[in-house]
Amino acid sequence: xxxxxxxxxxxxxxxxxxxxxxxxxxxxxxxxxxxxxxxxxxxxxxxxxxxxxxxxxxxxxxxxxxxxxxxxxxxxxxxxxxxxxxxxxxxxxxxxxxxxxxxxxxxxxxxxxxxxxxxxxxxxxxxxxxxxxxxxxxxxxxxxxxxxxxxxxxxxxxxxxxxxxxxxxxxxxxxxxxxxxxxxxxxxxxxxxxxxxxxxxxxxxxxxxxxxxxxxxxxxxxxxxxxxxxxxxxxxxxxxxxxxxxxxxxxxxxxxxxxxxxxxxxxxxxxxxxxxxxxxxxxxxxxxxxxxxxxxxxxxxxxxxxxxxxxxxxxxxxxxxxxxxxxxxxxxxxxxxxxxxxxxxxxxxxxxxxxxxxxxxxxxxxxxxxxxxxxxxxxxxxxxxxxxxxxxxxxxxxxxxxxxxxxxxxxxxxxxxxxxxxxxxxxxxxxxxxxxxxxxxxxxxxxxxxxxxxxxxxxxxxx
Numbered sequence: 001x002x003x004x005x006x007x008x009x010x011x012x013x014x015x016x017x018x019x020x021x022x023x024x025x026x027x028x029x030x031x032x033x034x035x036x037x038x039x040x041x042x043x044x045x046x047x048x049x050x051x052x053x054x055x056x057x058x059x060x061x062x063x064x065x066x067x068x069x070x071x072x073x074x075x076x077x078x079x080x081x082x083x084x085x086x087x088x089x090x091x092x093x094x095x096x097x098x099x100x101x102x103x104x105x106x107x108x109x110x111x112x113x114x115x116x117x118x119x120x121x122x123x124x125x126x127x128x129x130x131x132x133x134x135x136x137x138x139x140x141x142x143x144x145x146x147x148x149x150x151x152x153x154x155x156x157x158x159x160x161x162x163x164x165x166x167x168x169x170x171x172x173x174x175x176x177x178x179x180x181x182x183x184x185x186x187x188x189x190x191x192x193x194x195x196x197x198x199x200x201x202x203x204x205x206x207x208x209x210x211x212x213x214x215x216x217x218x219x220x221x222x223x224x225x226x227x228x229x230x231x232x233x234x235x236x237x238x239x240x241x242x243x244x245x246x247x248x249x250x251x252x253x254x255x256x257x258x259x260x261x262x263x264x265x266x267x268x269x270x271x272x273x274x275x276x277x278x279x280x281x282x283x284x285x286x287x288x289x290x291x292x293x294x295x296x297x298x299x300x301x302x303x304x305x306x307x308x309x310x311x312x313x314x315x316x317x318x319x320x321x322x323x324x325x326x327x328x329x330x331x332x333x334x335x336x337x338x339x340x341x342x343x344x345x346x347x348x349x350x351x352x353x354x355x356x357x358x359x360x361x362x363x364x365x366x367x368x369x370x371x372x373x374x375x376x377x378x379x380x381x382x383x384x385x386x387x388x389x390x391x392x393x394x395x396x397x398x399x400x401x402x403x404x405x406x407x408x409x410x411x412x413x414x415x416x417x418x419x420x421x422x423x424x425x426x427x428x429x430x431x432x433x434x435x436x437x438x439x440x441x442x443x444x445x446x447x448x449x450x451x452x453x454x455x456x457x458x459x460x461x462x463x
Contacts, residue, residue, distance in 0.1 A: 006426055026426040027171045029200040030132035032435060034247075038064040039195045041100025041130060044090060048117040049108030050075030053138055056184035057105055059083040060191045069097070092124035099125065101134040101195050106157055107179060109139075110150045118160055126168070135174040136194050137161050141208060144181050154178070158206060165204040165458045166423050173203035173458075183211040186447030192219070193439040201432035203423055204458035212446035213391060215349070222442045224249035227296040229289055231255045231280050232306030234263035236404040237355070240430035241303055244438050246271035250301065253292055255280065280306050281332045286339025293345075301351040301441045302340065304333045307373075311366045322369045329373035333380055341388075349391035353440045354381055355433070356398040358454060362461040374398070378452050385450030393449040395440040400456025401427045424457035 006026045043066045047054045054076055061068050062085040069090035070076050080087045090097065104121055108114075118137075129135065137157055145151035157176055165174035175194050179187060190207050193199055218224060228245045232238035233254035242252045252273040254264050257280075264275040276292045278285055293299035307329045310321040333354060340346050359367050360374025381396045388394060401418035419427045433455050440448060 026424060027131060029171045029424065029426075030197040031200050031429075031431065032197045038192055039066055039101055039134070041067070041133075042098070043068045043101045043103065043195075044099045044125060045070045045076065045080075045087065045103050045105075046121045047073060047076050047105035047108065048114060048121075050079050050105070051108050052184050053107040053140075053179055053187075054105045055079040055083060056179075056187050057103060057138060057191065058085045060188050061085055061103075063188065064192065064195070066101075066195075069099070095128065098128050098130050099133065100130050101136065102129060103136045103138065103191075105138045106154075107138055107140040109153045109157075110147070112149070112153050112156065115153055115156055115160075118157075122164070129168060129170075129172055132171040132197070132200065133168075133173075134195055134199070135161070135164055135168065135172060136177065136191065137175070138177045138179060138187075141178040141180045141210075161206075162204040162458070169423070171200070171424060173199060175199070175203070176206045178206060178208045180208075180210045180447075183209050183447050185214045186210070186212055189439060189442050189444040190448065193435075198435040198439070200435075201424065201428035201457050202436060202453060202455055205453050207448065207453065208451055209447040210449060212449075213349075215443045215446055217442070217444055221249035222444060223301075223438075225297075226250045226300040226441075226443070227253065227293050227298065228301035228303065228441065229253045229255055229276070229293065229299060230303045230305055233267055234260035235267075237399070237402060237430045237433050238303075238305045239263075239267050240434040241305055241437050242267055242273065243271055244431065244434035245301070245303075245441060246273060248438055248442075250441070251296055253289075253296075255289070256306070280336070281327050283335070285332065286336040286343075286345060289336065290340060290343065290345035298347045299340070299345055299350065300347050301353070302336070302346070303437055303441070304336070304352070304354045304377075306332070307355065309367065309370050311370065313366050314368045317369065325369040326373050326376075329370070330376040330380070333377065337380070337384065337394075341392075346392055349443060349446065350393075351441045351445075352384070352392065352394040353437050354394070354396040355437075356381075356396045356452060358398050358400045358456050358459055358461050361398060361454070364461075381450060381452055388449070391446060393440070393446065395448055395451045395453070397433055397436045397440075398452055398454045398456070399428065399433050400454065400459040400461070402433060402455075403427045403429055421461065422457035422459040426457065428455060428457055 058080040070087040142151040142154040161176040228250040234256040255276045258277040356377040357374040
């Protein structure tokens with residue numbers, strides 16, 4: 001369903017009404033297009049104190065050939081020079097310059113007094129970030145800080161980033177990347193994603209990067225040679241996931257219930273994939289998934305996307321509705337993961353990616369069963385991550401209001417509230433969820449394990 005309010009907002013009358021009534025003014029977000037640079041526009045790079053993380057950030061900017069500027073920071077210039085990144089000079093009095101992305105290395109901040117460097121860097125350029133721009137702050141994981149004071153200062157970065165995401169408007173996103181000590185070389189996949197239009201509907205989020213093996217890929221086809229299973233792939237978000245993973249080079253096995261065979265065949269044909277029509281809640285579902293992937297070299301990626309809603313207030317909910325939602329949305333994931341991990345059903349450096357929901361974070365009226373199941377999915381990620389071996393990782397996305405057949409059936413007033421109650425003032429698209437899943441699926445994302453990223457335009461719910 002199209003967003004008629006967003007269409008109206010682009011008309012002369014709509015612009016006049018919205019401006020005078022102070023209504024939300026959604027813009028058309030930049031989204032990924034093939035054969036385009038990671039970032040199109042200038043990047044401003046700054047640091048509280050230049051250190052090893054600054055060198056790693058500079059290396060990524062050099063790798064993506066970013067047109068990068070920096071102020072008068074000799075240590076930052078030296079870090080950039082070591083990796084072949086040319087930093088053009090920028091003076092904060094130059095109010096005419098505009099930036100598509102701004103990256104600030106805050107990992108050197110060791111006390112609350114030093115948080116002033118955030119103000120000193122961002123205040124002069126707050127109005128110089130372009131539409132659909134990117135703000136990225138890189139910090140040190142507070143859990144690995146060398147002192148209580150440093151941990152406090154690093155934890156404070158979250159409040160800054162989430163506030164900036166709500167203040168800057170114009171489709172500008174703001175993110176925080178926490179890096180473990182020694183994990184600087186694992187930053188690239190996260191920074192590429194956050195700099196690019198792939199992260200159009202992700203804002204106010206925290207990614208945690210840990211130390212892991214460094215994997216080289218062809219960034220134009222990062223999933224080349226990989227085999228992926230996407231559950232619930234016959235339509236909506238699952239269909240979009242299948243398309244994006246195939247675009248990135250994977251062979252995708254599209255899985256759904258036998259009743260969806262026709263749509264499964266259509267999706268698989270569009271992406272040169274294959275199909276697996278089974279009941280994901282069956283006891284032997286994991287065994288069948290493993291068997292389907294064996295002929296293709298084994299399973300590298302599984303995306304647990306299949307899910308349903310059966311909304312009723314708790315007082316009116318029949319037990320079978322509770323059981324059905326919990327079985328499909330949560331218990332099936334546990335059973336399949338348990339089998340694949342116990343029976344070597346995932347190749348080394350494999351990826352498990354789950355689809356949760358902001359309902360599992362914030363709860364929702366009439367969705368106790370759904371919220372329980374999606375909160376449980378977050379539990380699957382959190383408590384499985386530490387048990388994994390052989391380079392296997394598990395992460396999750398938590399979509400907010402996404403324009404699908406499911407949300408199109410929501411009553412008008414509730415649907416409009418869902419669309420507007422976020423920093424983007426609009427609903428997301430299935431591809432937004434798919435792009436974030438592709439980040440976690442990439443072989444280069446070895447340092448991402450146990451993350452839950454909301455794809456919700458920085459929704460006010462559960463913020």
